[in-house]
Amino acid sequence: xxxxxxxxxxxxxxxxxxxxxxxxxxxxxxxxxxxxxxxxxxxxxxxxxxxxxxxxxxxxxxxxxxxxxxxxxxxxxxxxxxxxxxxxxxxxxxxxxxxxxxxxxxxxxxxxxxxxxxxxxxxxxxxxxxxxxxxxxxxxxxxxxxxxxxxxxxxxxxxxxxxxxxxxxxxxxxxxxxxxxxxxxxxxxxxxxxxxxxxxxxxxxxxxxxxxxxxxxxxxxxxxxxxxxxxxxxxxxxxxxxxxxxxxxxxxxxxxxxxxxxxxxxxxxxxxxxxxxxxxxxxxxxxxxxxxxxxxxxx
Amino acid sequence: xxxxxxxxxxxxxxxxxxxxxxxxxxxxxxxxxxxxxxxxxxxxxxxxxxxxxxxxxxxxxxxxxxxxxxxxxxxxxxxxxxxxxxxxxxxxxxxxxxxxxxxxxxxxxxxxxxxxxxxxxxxxxxxxxxxxxxxxxxxxxxxxxxxxxxxxxxxxxxxxxxxxxxxxxxxxxxxxxxxxxxxxxxxxxxxxxxxxxxxxxxxxxxxxxxxxxxxxxxxxxxxxxxxxxxxxxxxxxxxxxxxxxxxxxxxxxxxxxxxxxxxxxxxxxxxxxxxxxxxxxxxxxxxxxxxxxxxxxxxxxxxxxxxxxx
Numbered sequence: 001x002x003x004x005x006x007x008x009x010x011x012x013x014x015x016x017x018x019x020x021x022x023x024x025x026x027x028x029x030x031x032x033x034x035x036x037x038x039x040x041x042x043x044x045x046x047x048x049x050x051x052x053x054x055x056x057x058x059x060x061x062x063x064x065x066x067x068x069x070x071x072x073x074x075x076x077x078x079x080x081x082x083x084x085x086x087x088x089x090x091x092x093x094x095x096x097x098x099x100x101x102x103x104x105x106x107x108x109x110x111x112x113x114x115x116x117x118x119x120x121x122x123x124x125x126x127x128x129x130x131x132x133x134x135x136x137x138x139x140x141x142x143x144x145x146x147x148x149x150x151x152x153x154x155x156x157x158x159x160x161x162x163x164x165x166x167x168x169x170x171x172x173x174x175x176x177x178x179x180x181x182x183x184x185x186x187x188x189x190x191x192x193x194x195x196x197x198x199x200x201x202x203x204x205x206x207x208x209x210x211x212x213x214x215x216x217x218x219x220x221x222x223x224x225x226x227x228x229x230x231x232x233x234x235x236x237x238x239x240x241x242x243x244x245x246x247x248x249x250x251x252x253x254x255x256x257x258x259x260x261x262x263x264x265x266x267x268x269x270x271x272x273x274x275x276x277x278x279x280x281x282x283x284x285x286x287x288x289x290x291x292x293x294x295x296x297x298x299x
Numbered sequence: 300x301x302x303x304x305x306x307x308x309x310x311x312x313x314x315x316x317x318x319x320x321x322x323x324x325x326x327x328x329x330x331x332x333x334x335x336x337x338x339x340x341x342x343x344x345x346x347x348x349x350x351x352x353x354x355x356x357x358x359x360x361x362x363x364x365x366x367x368x369x370x371x372x373x374x375x376x377x378x379x380x381x382x383x384x385x386x387x388x389x390x391x392x393x394x395x396x397x398x399x400x401x402x403x404x405x406x407x408x409x410x411x412x413x414x415x416x417x418x419x420x421x422x423x424x425x426x427x428x429x430x431x432x433x434x435x436x437x438x439x440x441x442x443x444x445x446x447x448x449x450x451x452x453x454x455x456x457x458x459x460x461x462x463x464x465x466x467x468x469x470x471x472x473x474x475x476x477x478x479x480x481x482x483x484x485x486x487x488x489x490x491x492x493x494x495x496x497x498x499x500x501x502x503x504x505x506x507x508x509x510x511x512x513x514x515x516x517x518x519x520x521x522x523x524x525x526x527x528x529x530x531x532x533x534x535x536x537x538x539x540x541x542x543x544x545x546x547x548x549x550x551x552x553x554x555x556x557x558x559x560x561x562x563x564x565x566x567x568x569x570x571x572x573x574x575x576x577x578x579x580x581x582x583x584x585x586x587x588x589x590x591x592x593x594x595x596x597x598x599x600x601x602x603x604x605x606x607x608x609x
Contacts, residue, residue, distance in 0.1 A: 031406060036420050039478065043423070045446050046435040061453030062446045105330045112327025118320035119313065128331060131339055133530075135538050135588055137564050137581040141349055141574050142342035145356070165334020196323045225428040227541050232569065243430045247545070250434060263438060270431035277427050285419060288426070292482060293489035 043274070050074065050268035057263050070264070077249075077265035078272060085238065086245035093156045094230075094241055095223035101163035102170055102219040103212050109166040110174030111200050115186065125175070132168045136228075144232060154236045159229045163219075170215045173291065177211035178204065214291040217284060221277065242273050350578035360575070367579035377555065377563070378580075384469060384551070385560040389536040392473045396480040397528055404487030405517065418488060425481035433545035436475050437462075440546075468547060468557035475542050483528045490524035491517065522603040530595055537588055540565065560584060 017025065049057065051069040078084070113125045147158040181204060189199045205212075227243040234240060240248065246269055253262040281288060313321065325332070350367055352360035371378045403421060407414055424432060439445050440461035448458040461471040494517065502512050540561040543551070549566050551558020560580070568577035 028406065028409060028411060032411065032417055035403065036417065039420050039424065041446075042432065042435045042439060042478070045439060046431070049438065058444050060444070060449050062444075062449035109328045109331040112324050116320060116324040116327055118324030119317055120321070121324055124328065128335070131335065133534055133588065133592055134339065134343075135534070135581070135584055137538065137561060138346055138585045139339065139342035140564075141568055141578045141581065142345035143338065144568070145345075145349075145574070146342070148356070162334065162338050164330065165338060166331040168331075171331060196327075200327075221426060225426075225430075227428070227430050227545075228565075232565075243428060246428075246430050246434065250437075250545075263444075266434055267438065270434050274427045274431045278423065281419065281423065281426060285415065288422070289418070289485060289489070292485045 046267050046274070047271050050077075050264055050271045052264050054261060054264070073261065073264050073268045074272060077261075077268035081245065081249055081265070081269065082237075083242070083245055083269060083272075086240050086242045089156075089239055090224060090241040090243075093239070094159055094226070095220050097156070097160045098163045098223045099216050099219045101160065102167060103216050105164050105166040106170035106174050106215055107205065107208065107212060108200070110171045110178055111204065113171065114175045114178040115181075115183075115200075115204065116196060128168050128171060132172070140232070147233070153233060154239060155233070156239075158233045159223075159226070167219075170219065173215060173218075174208070174211055177208050181207055210287070213284075214287050217280070217287055218291055221280070224277065246270060246273065346578045346581060349574055350582050352575045354574040355572040356574060357572070363575070367575045368583075371576070371579060371583070377558075380555055381551075381558050381560055381563045384556065384558055385537065387469055388472060388476075388539065388559060389533065391470075392476040393529070393532045393536050395473060396477050396483060396532055397525070399477055400480045400483035400528070401487050401521070401525070404484050404491055405513070407484070407488050408491040418485065421484045422481035424479045429479075429541035430545060432475070432479065433542050436471075436542075437546050440471055462546070463553055465553045465556035468552040472539075472543055472546065472557055472559075475546070476536070476539070479542075480532075483532065486528055487521065487524055490521055494520045519604040522599075523605060526595070526599050526603050530592055533591060533595065534588055537584065537591075 048064065048066050050073055051071055052063060052066045052073075053070055056063045056066050113121060113128070143158065147153065150157075152158050185203055185207075186199050189203045194202070225243070226241070227247070230241045230244050231247075234244060237248070246266070249266050249269060253266065310318070349360065351362060351364055353363050353366075354360035400421075407417055407421075411417070439447055442448055442458050442460050442463060445461075447461070452458055459467065461467050498516050498520070499512055502516060507515070538561055539559055543557055543559040544562040544565070546552075547557040547562075549562065549570065551562060564577050564580045564584070567573045567580065
């Protein structure tokens with residue numbers, strides 16, 4: 001995320017435009033420009049505040065272009081507040097294991113819901129779909145009590161292990177993909193005497209790698225972004241994920257009043273935590289959009 | 300391990316092929332089935348039981364019947380305030396986000412250059428960590444040194460107490476929700492791109508103007524997607540936690556004016572350790588969400604158009 005302005009491109013039409021059409025074009029791009037600036041402004045403010053010093057933060061009118069820019073705020077904010085550890089926790093204790101388990105379990109379950117024919121399958125699938133609507137609050141307290149009695153508090157087990165049982169949203173997503181694969185491929189393997197699981201692993205799964213990537217992408221993103229889960233289960237600071245690290249930085253500000261460089265540091269850390277997601281998004285924009293569209297439309 | 304559905308089927312009457320299919324199918328879905336029983340059904344029942352008890356995690360639960368519910372409805376003034384706040388939030392944020400994202404999706408669906416860039420701009424707030432955007436909004440809306448008030452004041456306008464005025468706390472949250480509605484934009488846009496061009500071409504031949512085409516083609520053809528986004532938005536808004544909790548804290552801002560249902564529930568469970576009351580709250584929310592969703596689906600028979608499915 002860097003620049004905010006986009007040049008309103010001119011219309012691709014070759015024919016001369018009537019004044020009315022010109023007006024429509026101008027209105028269209030004006031609206032887009034206003035939207036873009038408004039929508040990106042919070043990110044611009046996050047980034048520019050990160051490289052300010054305190055006088056630049058507490059000035060009216062607000063400083064839109066920090067000068068001088070304090071680039072080492074990024075390294076200071078990150079390093080002084082233990083964020084390397086939080087990043088390791090976020091990725092290796094939470095996001096990666098959760099992603100791996102989700103991909104494995106959701107694919108196998110979705111296969112059973114789409115490519116194996118069995119009586120009662122569709123009823124079961126609807127039950128599975130309905131669970132998407134179940135508010136997390138309803139299971140929150142009992143699961144907390146259960147995980148507490150298992151001694152799982154202050155660990156990532158309550159956030160990771162449930163992924164081994166598939167998640168309705170991703171099962172749905174994978175099922176949509178499985179249904180697009182022609183049956184003939186499996187039939188050929190069946191004639192060769194392959195069992196259903198063999199067909200799944202050797203024939204169908206290799207064809208669904210792009211779909212698995214969509215699931216992995218979203219699951220990783222959710223874990224990276226998750227705030228509530230760790231808030232409930234993780235109390236020990238050495239185990240904090242990034243989200244709780246940021247929350248603690250914020251809490252320090254409100255507890256001690258605004259101490260030196262409080263806002264620049266908060267914004268610097270936020271900028272760093274946002275960046276990989278932006279990078280990921282721009283590298284895999286199509287995958288993101290397809291994932292959303294598939295689940296959104298064909299429901 | 301057998302599902303209730305499977306045991307309800309007369310095993311003897313199934314053909315051997317069906318039997319094999321059933322076993323294979325159940326084996327494939329067994330991870331979900333186990334999870335469904337252990338992580339959904341069991342907690343659901345347990346939660347209802349806890350809602351009938353007084354339970355602080357330290358001492359064993361004490362059965363008190365419907366006392367938690369009675370207390371919420373009759374003695375807890377904060378509960379009604381929270382219900383009001385949440386309903387207010389849902390009633391405004393859902394239609395505003397929906398209407399706004401539909402309009403933006405139509406704008407992006409028009410003949411424009413750089414569509415994927417603009418789509419990315421709209422979508423990004425929805426995918427970055429909620430805590431980061433909450434932090435920046437907290438900062439942007441600050442009355443003393445927030446950018447918005449800074450800009451207003453430098454134009455000689457009065458500062459707006461977004462976060463400290465009880466009347467503005469909820470609208471501030473709604474504003475943040477509309478800003479983060481990119482998901483709906485992407486879904487709407489994909490839906491719009493599925494509308495067959497031929498419909499518009501035929502309408503143009505018949506002399507329909509842009510507004511008439513929007514009114515009579517775009518909207519009816521989009522109703523399934525509108526329903527989808529409406530249901531998702533409705534369920535999500537009732538459960539909103541992160542932005543409300545982070546921007547206004549556990550107490551929910553000035554005079555609890557932005558204390559939404561989920562942070563209230565969280566507060567009761569994990570700050571006051573009132574697991575019984577929290578579970579009662581969760582069940583009430585569950586019932587409201589189920590009834591609301593069912594009503595949306597039932598109403599859809601009257602306004603959702605499925606004729607466009609190929």
